[in-house]
Amino acid sequence: MDNTNNMTSMKTDAKISHWQLFALLSIVAFFAVIVPLPDLLHATAKFGVAQGNVFSMSRFVTLSVSTAIMSAIFLPLLLYSAKYPDNVLAPLPKWLKKVFAAVLILRLLYGAVYTVLQINSFLVQTILTYLTPVFLVIPIFAAALYGSYKGVQSTARIASPAVFVCVLTVIALSLMMWSKMDVIQLYSPIGAARTEGGHTVFGRIVADVAGNDALFVFIALSGVVRTRVDKEKDSVIKPQSFKAVLYSFPLILVLALWLNVIYNAILGRYVSAVLYPLYVVSTYSSFNLLERMDGIIATIVIIGGILKITLFLICIRILLGETVSRELESRKPIAKIITLIMAVIAAVWAYALIGKEPLTTAPAVKYALLACVAIAALLLPLIAVIFARRTKKNAQKHCTDTA
């Protein structure tokens, strides 16, 4: 593969900066931090308070280890994207591209469905206890579909201020709850992990790694990130997408760890008994006019979820464009129809799963998710590098022959 960007056919305004990709990845990851996965919550209900203590001090261990694993898993992809400006699917032959794209699309669709389940679970447990599923699924997918029609630029432009709002909310919450925080309630994370048992902690680490959506978003979007042209050597293009991951990981880790400090310092051992500690903590805070801050948290969760689903639909369209036809990346009617079909499939799937979350904890689903991670993060970059080198070699040979 040569170093020229294959996406030049795309309009320049459809490209995003690496800062915007950073914001998008951060929103996806932050959503997972504040709204834990429903299967974990069901595990809580199943095993009882002591064993289902997701947000206890052991979370420091699980977060640190899972972030370290994710960083290692991301490494091949980062190395690839630091060298090549296109996404990892670009150098593959058509048939192989289709196979990998199918896996990624399926995983992204699952991610969209799962996000709806997360929002549903959060709303039903907090502010809308009698929410009818259809009134959740239709508006959420309608908004996400509308957002996907508006393109990746639109979503990226929302994401940047959204990250700022999320960070600001955490800071505001910290300041408001400062007087209620009691550091005596914090205890050793290692001790907590030992008490809860290696099997439980390992299970959570696996769940964190398997449920990481940022990986798939990065694969789809790394090709639409603007490159930087080396001013000294005019023709050398410097890819920038990898920087987004380098900035996003530390930010999310710091936010997640700090939130866990807040939960434990305020709620103490009671943290084991709550499903959404951020919501519970926010109910203790107070603006003068508003009794509680939980409305703001709920709004952030809903808008964050819509952004995430929108992003998945856009990623699906980009992957389809990469494998089937470039027409599908545009705003042409055919692209809109395909996105509509994808949204309807995800909506029906989500509607069918609402209220049956334990299904998502089935071992087969977990293994499938882990397999997706392995394929996307390890196998795909490896094959891509082989094909990219082969293409480059062929191109050089062709040049020599012609000369």
Next chain:
Amino acid sequence: MKENLKQKVNFKDNLSSDLKTTILNLKELMDDTNDFVTKYAKVAGCNICIITCETMVNTAATSTLIYPPLTALDMSGVQLQPGELMAKINGELLIAVEQNQPKTYEELTLVFMSGFAIILVDGVDYGVAIGLQGFATRGVQRPLIHDNIRGACEAFCEVLRFNVALVRRRVRSPNFVSKITKVGEYSRTDVAICYFKDKVDKDMLRQVEERLEKIPIKMILEGGYIEPFLQDSGNSIFTQIGITDRPDNLAAKLYDGRIAVMVEGSPFAMFLPLLFNEHFQTTDDYTEMSVYASFIRLIKYFAFFLCMLLPGFFVATTNFHPELFPQHILFNILSAEQKTPFAVLSEAVIVIIIFEVMREAGLRLPSVVGHAFSIVGGLVLGDIVISVGLVSGPIVLIVAFSTIASFVVPDLYPSISVMRFAFLLAGGVLGLLGLSVVAAMALFKICSMSAYGVPYTAPLSPFTLKGMRDYFVRRGWHKLIKDDMTLDSMAGVVK
């Protein structure tokens, strides 16, 4: 009319060298219109005719600038050939600065209707048009929609050339360029494009010129007629073209690299592209202390969100999430709501519709009945709807406050009105979920907008640090002048 005349004489035809034929053809072409005034005379042995459009020409100027030199020429006793006379009038006599030579009936009728006096000489197949416009106009007055406390109080008027002059007076730089073109096949309205040649993006200028050329409307009476044709997306509730009635404001916008479009007959100038944050910037921001200006600007942003979201949030909270209210406020709301027959959402819809009707009526009604309207609308209606128990006090308070807040950002009023209603309905039906869904959709719309390659949400997103010095707050002039910030220097601008 044009088609009927095609058999005899056409607008595209050249003028006849026979004076009588030319006048007859003109009268025929203009269907013997009443304001076609002719004055025949004999000067230096040649028959001449002066044509003017009644009330479009300054009669005093005509009698002091045209008649005396022609009379003096005749009195001198020289005898001239028609061509010599025309050359003398055209080249030697000092009458007026604005002067041209119409050669066809089309050219002649255009200058005639623009308020020129046209001198025709028997035996010459062209005329001399002299700019002596003197039609009645409204003078320069105070701004109507962008009034201020400190600074100039001059506003644009209906005469295009006056408006260009008002900007020129503030910018004595050779870089300020104004080009006038005619738009509208029937109205042939003068439209001026103004810009700073060292600041404007040439590609954007070319696009604006091309779009103006392609405007299909035949009658253009105001800037609003051509506005949709200059926008990238015609059906958005947020406009991408700014409107101002202040020449100082327009000069500042041009300095940032924008292009102004002014239409003859309109006391408003359009500038493009417009960014979202510009709705919150006023002239006073730059004349007041920066701290105070920043404070006011933050208030404006707060008011904007409040007026859009408050009714919807109130209805959503009352219906779905009452726990968000402090207890004593909740009890007050409950006791007020118990006395009314309608649901909170219905009450809010009723009150908003009443306010919108009153606003619209207030705009259209003659000013002499304004006091009566205020009493009936404000006191009687407002008081009675609460006392008879149709709607509750809190709802009236919320909607009234939201309406007042919406006037803090007057340029966004149309968008706010629509969005407020959407938020209200969504909040009433689905609570915070509905509000969030509509908010997300509105954000998608706003963030997807770009005009001439400039993102509507710049410089906030895509983020440009330099742009933040005049966004939520206004930094002091020492900081603002450090480095000029033009449209080109913003992140995300596509050229």
